[in-house]
Each structure stands twice: as structure tokens, then as C-alpha cells.
Amino acid sequence: xSLIRLEPRGQASKTMVYVTPLLAVALTLLSGFVLFLLLGxxxxxxxxxxxxxxxxxxxxxxxxxxxxxxxxxxxxxLAIGFRANVWNIGAEGQLTVGAIAGGGLALAFxxxxxxxxxxxxxxxxxxxxxxxxxxPAFLRVRFNASEILTSLMLTYVALLLLNYLVHGPxxxxxxxxxxxxxxxEADAVMPVLWSGTRVHLGTAFALLxxxxxxxxxxxxxxGFQIKVIGLTPAAAGYAGFDQKRIIWLSLLxxxxxxxxxxxxxxxxxxxxxxxxxxxxxxxxxxxxxxLGRLHPVGILLAAxxxxxSFIGGEAAQIAMGLPKAITGVFQxxxxxxxxxxxxxxxxxxxxxxxxxxx
Amino acid sequence: xxxELALIGPILAAMFAAATPLLFAALGETVVEKSGxxxxxxxxxxxxxxxxxxxxxxxxxxxxxxxxxxxxxxxAMGALFGVLTLLLLANQVATGLALTLxxxxxxxxxxxxxxxxxxxxxxxxNIPGLTDLPxxxxxxxxxxxxxxxxxxxxxxxxxxxxxxxAGLVLRAVGENHHAAHALGYKVIxxxxxxxxxxxxxxxxxxxxxxxxxxxxxxxxxxxxRGWIALALVVFAxxxxxxxxxxxxxxxxxxxxxxxxQGMGIAIPSQLLSMLPYLATVLVLVLxxxxxxxxxxxxxxxxxxxxxxxx
Numbered sequence: 001x002s003l004i005r006l007e008p009r010g011q012a013s014k015t016m017v018y019v020t021p022l023l024a025v026a027l028t029l030l031s032g033f034v035l036f037l038l039l040g041x042x043x044x045x046x047x048x049x050x051x052x053x054x055x056x057x058x059x060x061x062x063x064x065x066x067x068x069x070x071x072x073x074x075x076x077x078l079a080i081g082f083r084a085n086v087w088n089i090g091a092e093g094q095l096t097v098g099a100i101a102g103g104g105l106a107l108a109f110x111x112x113x114x115x116x117x118x119x120x121x122x123x124x125x126x127x128x129x130x131x132x133x134x135x136p137a138f139l140r141v142r143f144n145a146s147e148i149l150t151s152l153m154l155t156y157v158a159l160l161l162l163n164y165l166v167h168g169p170x171x172x173x174x175x176x177x178x179x180x181x182x183x184x185e186a187d188a189v190m191p192v193l194w195s196g197t198r199v200h201l202g203t204a205f206a207l208l209x210x211x212x213x214x215x216x217x218x219x220x221x222x223g224f225q226i227k228v229i230g231l232t233p234a235a236a237g238y239a240g241f242d243q244k245r246i247i248w249l250s251l252l253x254x255x256x257x258x259x260x261x262x263x264x265x266x267x268x269x270x271x272x273x274x275x276x277x278x279x280x281x282x283x284x285x286x287x288x289x290x291l292g293r294l295h296p297v298g299i300l301l302a303a304x305x306x307x308x309s310f311i312g313g314e315a316a317q318i319a320m321g322l323p324k325a326i327t328g329v330f331q332x333x334x335x336x337x338x339x340x341x342x343x344x345x346x347x348x349x350x351x352x353x354x355x356x357x358x
Numbered sequence: 359x360x361x362e363l364a365l366i367g368p369i370l371a372a373m374f375a376a377a378t379p380l381l382f383a384a385l386g387e388t389v390v391e392k393s394g395x396x397x398x399x400x401x402x403x404x405x406x407x408x409x410x411x412x413x414x415x416x417x418x419x420x421x422x423x424x425x426x427x428x429x430x431x432x433x434a435m436g437a438l439f440g441v442l443t444l445l446l447l448a449n450q451v452a453t454g455l456a457l458t459l460x461x462x463x464x465x466x467x468x469x470x471x472x473x474x475x476x477x478x479x480x481x482x483x484n485i486p487g488l489t490d491l492p493x494x495x496x497x498x499x500x501x502x503x504x505x506x507x508x509x510x511x512x513x514x515x516x517x518x519x520x521x522x523x524a525g526l527v528l529r530a531v532g533e534n535h536h537a538a539h540a541l542g543y544k545v546i547x548x549x550x551x552x553x554x555x556x557x558x559x560x561x562x563x564x565x566x567x568x569x570x571x572x573x574x575x576x577x578x579x580x581x582x583r584g585w586i587a588l589a590l591v592v593f594a595x596x597x598x599x600x601x602x603x604x605x606x607x608x609x610x611x612x613x614x615x616x617x618x619q620g621m622g623i624a625i626p627s628q629l630l631s632m633l634p635y636l637a638t639v640l641v642l643v644l645x646x647x648x649x650x651x652x653x654x655x656x657x658x659x660x661x662x663x664x665x666x667x668x
Contacts, residue, residue, distance in 0.1 A: 006447070008667055087451055139639070143647040148398065148451070149589045150642060153635040156582050160635075164628035286455055323470045325577070328463020335456040336438070339448035347447070347665075 006347040016345040021291055021298075024338035025305070031333055041320060049319045050312035050326075060311070062197020066269055067307035070095065070261035070278065072206040072300055074285030076213040077254025079294040083217070084226040085233070086250045090136065090151025091258040092282025093158035094129040098259025100162055101128025103181065103266040103273040106188035107170060113187030121188060121263055122205075129259015130252045132158060137251035141244045147251065155282070166275050181273035190268040202264030209257055213296035222249065258282060279310065280328075287335045306331065367494065369613055374505055375571055377609030379404070379563040379580070381508040383587035384594070384601045385515050386559025390436075391591055392519060393552035394532035394659035397439055398454025400560050401584025402461020407432040407561025408568035409465040412575045413472055421480055425504075425565055432561020433554040435461060440553040444546050447663050458584070466577045477573035480504060504566045509602065511559075516598040528552060532657035535664045545664055560584065582635065589638045593645050595655040604641070611637045 029047065036043040054060045074091040081088045088094075102125030109117055135154055139145040163179075172182045190200035217223040229236040229246055236243065261281065266273050288306050292298030313327030383400050390397050411428030415421050439457050442448040480502040488499040519525040528548055531538045535545045567583070568575050586608060594600035615633045618625065646652060 006665065008665065089455060139643055143643045144649050144652070145639070145643045145646040146589075146592065149585060149592075150639050152585050153582070153589075153638050156635045157632045160628040160632050164626050167628070168626060283459060287459065290452060323467055325463055325466030325470060328459065329467055330463075332456055332460025332463050335452070336442065336460060339453050339456060340442055340446045342448060343446040 005350055006343065007350045008347055009345075012345050016342075017293060020341040020344060021293070021302070021338060023341045024291070024334055027337040027341070028330060028334045031337075032330060035326075035329070036322075039322075041322065046316060046320060046322060050316045050322075051308060053319065054311045054315040055308065058196055062194060062199050063311050064304060064307050065194075065199045065203055066197070067310045068300075068303040069200075069202045069206045069268075070265060070281040071285050071288050071303035071306055073202070073209055073257045073261035073264070074254070074282055075288035075292065075299045075303060076206075076209045076296050077250075077257035078285055079289040079292070079296070079299060080213065080216065080226060081250035081254050082289055083230045083294050084246050084250055085230050086140075086247050087148045088133060088136065088151050088251055088254050089148055089286060090133070090153075090155045090158075090282070091254065091285050092278060092280065093151065093155030094132045094255040094258035095262035095265075095278055095282045096155070096158040096162050097132040098125035098129035098262030099266045099273065099277045100158075100165060100262075101125055101131075101259065102263030103184070104165075104170070106184045106267065107181055107273070109188070110182060110185065113185055115187070117187045118190070118267070121267060122260060125259045125263025126256040127259070129262065130256040132259070133251040133255025134248075137248050140251075141247055147247075151251075162273075162277065163275050166273055170273050172272075179275055183272045184267060188267060189271060190264060198269050200264065200268040202261070202268050205260055205264065207300075210296040210300050213299075217296070222246075226250070258285075284310075284331055287331055290335060291338055306334075309334075369617065370494065371500065372613045372616075373606060373609040374501060375609070376612040377605040378505050378508045379567050379571065379583055380587050380590060380608055381602060381605040382504075382511070382563030382566065383560045383584060384590040384605060385508075385511055385598060386556035386563075387587060387591050388594070388596055388598060388601055389515060389519070389528070389559075390552050390556035391660055392532045392596060392657055393528050393549045394535055394657050394662065394664075395443065395549050395553055396450045396454065396661040397436070397457070397553060397556060398451060398588065399435065399439055399457025399461065399584075400556075400587050401580055401582070402458035402465075403432045403435040403557045403560035404564030404567070404580045404584045404587075405461045405465040405578070406435050407564030408579060409469040409472070409564075409575055411561070411565030412477065412568040413468060415477060415569055416472060416475055421569060424569060425562060428561045428565030428569075429558040430561070432557040432559070432564065434557070435561075436553045436555075436557020437550070439557070440550045444549055444553070444664075447665060450661050450663075462578060469575045469577065472575045473577075475574065477569060479573040480570045502570055504562070504570065507562075508566075512598050512602045519598065529657070532659055535659050535662070539664075539666055545666075549664075560587075563587070586634065586638050589642050592652070593641045595645065595651065596657065597655075607641075608634060608637065 032047060033043045036046040055064055078088055078091055102121040105121045105124050136147040136150040139150050140147045166179045170181045172180055190202055193199050225241045226246055229241060229243055262277060265277050284306050288299055288302045292302035309327050309330050313324055316322040317324045383404055387400055407428035410431035411424040414427040415424030439453055442453045443450045482500055482502050485499050527543055531545050531548050539545050564580060567579060590601055590604040593604045611634050615630045619627050619630050
């Protein structure tokens with residue numbers, strides 16, 4: 001008999017739901033300390049350069065919010081699906097198509113825009129993302145094809161499509177064959193909300209998504225159905241809940257939000273369409289959704305933390321020559337530690353041999 | 359011999375080579391899924407195999423050692439997945455995704471000093487007479503060792519699963535872990551070994567890419583092959599021989615796409631590069647639409663958590 005074993009709790013621990021994310025962050029920082037030591041950097045200085053320096057200025061905090069914005073938008077949508085066991089992991093692709101659709105309008109109406117252009121771009125971005133997510137939804141509902149694999153395959157297709165467009169139809173005619181679009185005109189750029197930073201209107205959309213996501217999950221019948229389908233699919237079947245409708249809903253919703261995120265990137269901090277619209281926001285959003293406990297408010301906090309890992313990685317690269325890939329390692333480790341410590345929610349750790357059960 | 363016929367040989371040879379990374383990864387995942395575990399981290403394990411195999415070969419000059427370390431790195435990643443999902447009962451889908459994200463990051467970190475270094479590639483088989491045969495000579499008798507090992511692994515995995523006692527136990531664990539547990543089989547140990555085997559196979563598949571197919575290291579160089587391998591397992595309805603046919607099919611699509619690009623046909627290269635991904639979606643749809651067939655072939659406990667007390 002092993003010395004350490006897991007004993008099921010009668011009921012999931014409410015405390016542990018909030019403790020484990022903090023535990024995971026602490027373990028990640030500890031591992032980061034060891035990792036920096038192994039790589040031959042001063043760990044205290046490196047962690048400082050990674051997590052403190054980037055946010056010790058107004059501009060830095062602004063950048064944090066800029067990076068958290070697409071993460072929140074993507075993760076709120078993903079979390080709704082994850083709750084219902086709909087595994088959309090193609091947010092990166094939906095974000096890209098949102099950028100292609102929204103940004104495409106900015107180019108199509110170049111020189112003839114007006115006040116109406118930006119709202120139209122937001123709608124186009126949402127529609128583009130939703131349309132891209134509609135493909136896995138249709139294939140799952142109609143043909144039973146795993147949305148995990150189809151949504152991911154379509155991400156590769158979307159990235160190639162973007163690459164084709166910036167080398168072809170979207171390319172700046174005066175850009176010396178450089179694979180970039182024209183810079184968007186003022187009519188097609190997200191207004192800045194906080195002067196001195198790049199925080200733009202997209203952040204307001206993200207906050208709106210958090211509020212709407214919370215209402216949907218906590219206060220509506222659809223939200224209740226999503227929870228039941230996720231927890232006990234059989235019960236949902238007996239209750240007559242339409243699982244297909246929930247698949248459609250959660251994929252369309254997460255696709256639309258990811259699309260808005262992508263449109264917000266090209267019309268916000270980037271200001272044009274480039275071959276790389278996102279440094280992997282759609283994938284990081286998966287971690288954000290879990291770290292935030294699939295809850296919109298938790299996602300807001302988790303997104304800020306993961307945004308810090310992006311700008312921290314960039315800052316540490318510049319300041320100390322740390323490899324940029326460390327960001328990905330940190331993100332992966334964080335999710336591992338979270339998944340590992342989540343065992344404490346449903347089980348107690350017991351030391352010593354099993355007692356005889358009467 | 360006509361020019362068209364002369365092309366067939368190299369195309370066939372390239373197809374078998376392109377299929378090899380998929381074949382390794384998908385065969386490994388077949389065994390994993392047969393034991394009832396769904397590991398979505400194939401892409402991450404392949405990348406770790408690719409970078410470790412490459413790095414060791416560059417540092418030591420020994421390709422066999424590189425392959426060994428690549429398999430070991432993949433197995434270590436598999437073990438990590440096993441600790442989380444089998445011992446700590448973490449959600450398999452989420453953990454698989456984490457394994458891929460982690461593998462992408464860690465392989466990039468390990469590989470940053472190895473970008474742009476060329477490698478010779480593995481030696482090719484050369485049997486005088488046979489290798490020189492027209493059309494099929496190069497394809498059948500002029501490949502390197504790993505290509506043959508991949509093909510050889512197909513009957514071995516098949517025989518293991520369907521003709522040995524250990525294979526029977528593994529399948530029993532995948533079909534009904536509670537029953538297997540009640541019979542006294544070590545469910546967690548068996549699954550752990552399966553997951554490590556799957557990791558080692560993915561690692562070899564990745565190493566084939568970085569050490570032979572395109573002998574160099576680049577971040578994210580597997581470009582979705584791990585996910586295509588996962589789709590192949592479903593496409594093959596968890597049968598090793600069909601996994602091989604599926605891998606060849608995808609090797610063929612990859613090569614056809616490259617050849618069309620090479621012929622200078624006026625289709626943008628990016629659109630052609632979409633073909634393998636679109637083909638994956640297509641075959642997945644074709645096979646999944648038959649719900650009864652999937653239900654009949656999929657291991658009944660696939661992706662379900664096992665705790666002996668519950």
C-alpha cells in the first residue's frame with residue numbers, strides 16, 4: 001500500500017477552488033526561480049525584470065491592459081464552451097479571421113471612411129470569428145466530428161489565409177512588396193481610452209464581455225443548461241436540454257468574441273494587417289479560462305497575470321537577454337501546476353496506510 | 359522510360375518519408391487510447407523529441423544516441439502527462455493541451471542555440487541492384503532506417519494488441535477499467551506504461567522530422583503534425599494497419615501539395631499548404647459521421663478518469 005493516497009471528499013471543496021490558482025502561481029514562480037538559476041541568470045534579478053519592472057510605469061500598466069484585452073475576450077467565450085464540454089481550441093484561428101474580416105473593411109473603404117466604419121468593422125470582426133467557429137459547430141452537430149481537432153486544423157488554415165492575404169490582396173500597394181497592409185486611417189482605428197498609453201476601446205468591449213458572460217452563466221436559463229450539460233450530460237438529456245443548441249451557441253459566441261479581439265488588435269495597437277496579428281493570444285486564452293476557474297471575473301484576473309507573462313518575457317529579453325521562449329514555458333508550467341493542484345478540490349491527501357473501513 | 363514515370367519513384371519515396379512522423383506518433387497514440395487515455399499533447403511530445411534528438415546529435419555527433427534521447431524526452435513528457443492525469447486525476451483534455459503548450463515553449467527554449475545549424479541527415483539504405491530498380495527502387499529500398507522501423511512497428515503493435523496477453527489486458531483496461539481493476543490488473547500502472555510508450559513514439563516521430571526529413575531545428579517545426587496524428591487515430595478507428603494507410607494518405611497529400619507548388623502552377627503556396635489541414639478535417643468528418651462505427655471501435659473508457667475508490 002502506498003504511503004500517500006487520495007481520499008475522495010464528500011463534496012468539492014469551495015475553499016480549494018480559490019486556493020489552488022494561488023498555489024499554482026506560487027509553484028510557477030518557484031520553478032521559475034530554479035529555471036533561471038539553471039540557465040545561469042541571477043534569479044531574483046530575472047524575476048524582478050520579468051514580473052515587476054514591466055509594470056512599474058504608467059506606460060507599462062497600459063501595455064498590460066492592452067495585452068489582457070484579447071485574452072479576456074477570447075477566454076470568456078472559451079470558458080462558456082468548456083463549461084458545457086465543448087472544446088473550442090481554435091480561438092487563435094477565429095481571432096485571425098476576425099482580424100481579416102474587420103481589417104479587410106478598413107482597407108476596402110480606404111480613403112472613403114466615416115464615423116460608421118469602425119462600428120461596421122467591429123460587426124465584421126465578430127461575424128468573421130463566428131463564421132469560422134460555425135464550421136466546427138456544424139461538423140460536430142451534423143457529422144459528430146471532434147471540435148477539438150477541427151477547430152485546431154482551421155486555425156492553421158486561418159493563419160495561412162492571413163499570410164496569403166498580406167502577401168497578395170491586402171498588401172500595401174505603395175509598400176515595396178513588403179508583406180503588410182496600408183496603415184489604417186483614423187476612421188478605422190480604435191480610439192484610445194487612456195492618454196499616454198495604447199489602451200483602446202477594445203478594453204471596454206472586454207469588460208462588457210465579462211459582465212455579459214457573468215449574467216449568461218449565473219442568471220439565465222441557458223447558463224443553467226450549460227452547467228448541467230457539462231456536469232452530467234445524462235441528466236441534461238433527461239431534462240430535454242438541447243445539446244446541439246448549446247454547441248452552436250457556445251462556439252458562435254466564443255468565435256464572435258475572439259473575432260472582436262482580432263479586429264481590436266489590427267485596429268488598435270497594430271494599426272494595420274501584418275502576417276502575425278497575435279503572439280498566441282487564442283492559445284494562452286485556454287490557460288486563462290482554466291486559471292480563472294471558467295468564471296468571467298476570475299478570467300479578468302487571470303488575463304492580467306498572463307498578460308504580464310507576455311510583457312515580462314519581452315522586457316526580460318531586452319533587459320537581460322533572456323530567451324523569449326521562456327514566456328511559453330512559464331505559461332505551460334502554470335497550467336500544469338493548476339491542473340495538478342486541482343486534485344485538492346475533490347480529494348484529500350492522506351498519509352499512511354489505508355484504515356480498515358467498517 | 360517516360361518523364362512522368364520517372365517522377366513516380368521520387369514521389370513515392372517522398373510520400374513514405376512524409377508519412378513516417380505521422381506513423382510513429384499515431385501508432386503510439388493508438389496504444390495510449392486503446393488503454394483508455396486520451397493524450398492531446400502529441401504535438402508537444404513530438405517537438406520535444408525533435409529538439410532533443412537534434413541537439414544531442416549536433417553535440418555528440420551520434421545519431422543513434424540522438425534518437426534514443428528523443429524517445430526518452432517524449433517518454434518523459436508522456437510520464438508528466440501520466441502523473442497529472444493518472445495519479446492526480448487532472449482532466450485529460452486540459453492536461454493534453456497544457457502538454458502541447460508547454461512542449462512548444464520548452465522546445466523553443468532548448469532549441470534557441472540550435473537554430474540554423476545544418477545536420478547531415480540519417481544514412482539511407484543502399485542495396486546494390488534493388489535500390490537501383492526503376493520506379494520503386496528508391497521508394498522501397500532506398501529509405502533510411504527510421505522509415506522501415508515505422509513500417510515494422512505496425513505489425514508489431516498489431517500483434518501486441520491482438521495476439522498477446524499484455525495487449526489483451528491493455529485493451530480490457532481501456533474498455534472497462536473498473537472490471538479490469540476488480541480482476542486485479544494494475545490499471546494505473548498499465549496506463550502509465552502506455553502513455554510513456556506513446557510519448558517515446560511521438561518523440562521518435564519528431565526526431566525523424568528534425569534529424570532527417572528537414573535536417574534542422576526550427577521553432578514549432580512539427581506545424582500541426584501531432585494534431586493530424588490524433589485525427590489519424592480516429593480515422594483509423596484505432597486499428598494499427600489503418601493508421602499506416604492513413605499516414606501514407608497524408609504523406610501523399612503533403613507531397614502532392616509540394617509538387618504542385620514546385621511545378622509553378624499559379625496557385626498561391628499558402629493556399630496549397632492548407633491542403634493537409636483541410637484533408638484532416640475532411641477525413642475526420644467522413645469517419646465520424648458513422649456514429650455507430652465510432653462507438654463500436656472507440657475504447658469505452660477513453661478519456662475517463664479512474665480512481666480505485668469510486
